[in-house]
Amino acid sequence: MKKYNKLFLILISILLLNCSKSSTDDGGNNNPTPDNQTVDKSANLLATGASSSDILGNANFDNLLIEAAFVEGFRPTAEAMDEFVTFLSERTFKQNISIQYKQLESPDEETLTLQEIADLESENRTVYNDGNTLAIYIYFADAPSDDDDEEEGLVTLGAVYRNTSMVIYEKTIKSLAGRSLTITTADVEIATLNHEFGHLFGLVNLGLTPVNDHEDPEAENHCSVEGCLMRAELQFGGIAGKSHQLDSKDNILVPGCTLSGNSVLKILEHKTSKNMPTVDLDAECILDLQSNGGK
Template sequence: MKKRNALYIVFGLILLIGCSKDSDITSSNSSSTIDKSGNRLTTGASASDLLANANFDKLLIEIGYVSGNQPTTEAITNFENFLRARTYKENIEFKYTPLTSPGEETLTLDEVVDLENKNRTEYNDGSTLAIYIYFADAPSDSDNPDEGTVTLGAVYRNTSMIAYEATIRDLANASSAVTVADVETATLFHEFGHLFGLVNLSTQSVNDHEDPDASNHCNVAGCLMRAELEFGTSLLKTMQNRASKGLASIPEFDSECLLDLQKYGGR
């Protein structure tokens, strides 16, 4: 249980309402203001807005990355195709923001939040829903490599995600069957599933399929939202096993998760 409890902290199961050090509404030098409140809600709170077009018909994804840790073009292409397949968003834009390293050996969740507060530039504006994904050059402080519990990504607000790019690359480089783009893609898919509200994150599933031993994860074998996809070595083993059977290395949503996405406004 120690292994799982450590990882749940960084996978968005702590809801960070009101923990930001700067104001939810920031004044600029002109008369305009940036309202950040819509981007500082609990994980899953924007599920319907991400999936449907009633309130937002454009998705702007800001990718802040430490120089040298930009995600692969292949992974971002896969990610965009994933969003188009599961949501009704037809207008999807990516903005890349290179950043200097914070110079940390590991990152706590509080430090991740502070980095977003400092570096994020895009917030909801009119009919545009903004997402922030930070690609870090340092691992999570909860990692225990000796036990194989390394964290690949996390969501911690309704429109916020971190990908531990250095860890992702180390994991992928340990396998001849799985590429960096594969692990990046799997991480983005799984974590965005949580932003979609899966499983029971600010939402209610159509049918009960939550793992009793792993909150907010699916209990259906082979699903993208299985808890083992959080653990670096477990994810790698899953992807290698699928590839050896001639299957796509990255799991997909099972029928129960698809039912939930459709209930929340997606495809």
């Protein structure tokens, strides 16, 4: 019976893969489908934080495959990606963590909305969960977030919008780092990647219930502990009070987090002047990860 079901699912998947090629839309009109359809993709289209235990532990997935899709000229630094992989191997039980780079053409947009980013993901993403490999997609954009307000000093460095999807505003990161004498592009990339990935881990209270309450009452889904990577100071974007989940009914994408440029710069400069290592998670956040299968 099981074998028969599996075969059936594979056949359905092949049919759907062929059909879905013509659809570049994020599926706004699609009926909610149980995972007997598009079985490979559905596991990667959940709300931010929904895969916390799968990302942290290795009960279901031993391997982590990250597709780093970048617009030509906006590839992240090797230094940052190495540090990022180190961070992931320090906090998860994954046996293998690999990065697959994919160069993309520029979408030729002045700014990008989250929906446009999700649409680009639908067009370009090639890695989805497969067997015991869990797949993550990170898009390194050549345009700033549509929500940025430079006059207000609000520039967004990164955002998460689904359980395995993240955007890094690489152009914004480069120009921000370019304004500092002490902070490098790699410094900002590392802080952004690690912070946003912290949300995919389920931090704070985003799919992962805190062991001790340390969620900042002023900033939903961020940590109240001073100096923590998931601290609210790192976050800025006027999203407080909004849902951090993907609203499947209306199919409206809401960022799980937007990361402000100026506050990141301030924190990094503070760290550098004190000769401290890059911003890391505090004990409370680490305890949460450990409570859900992480290290």
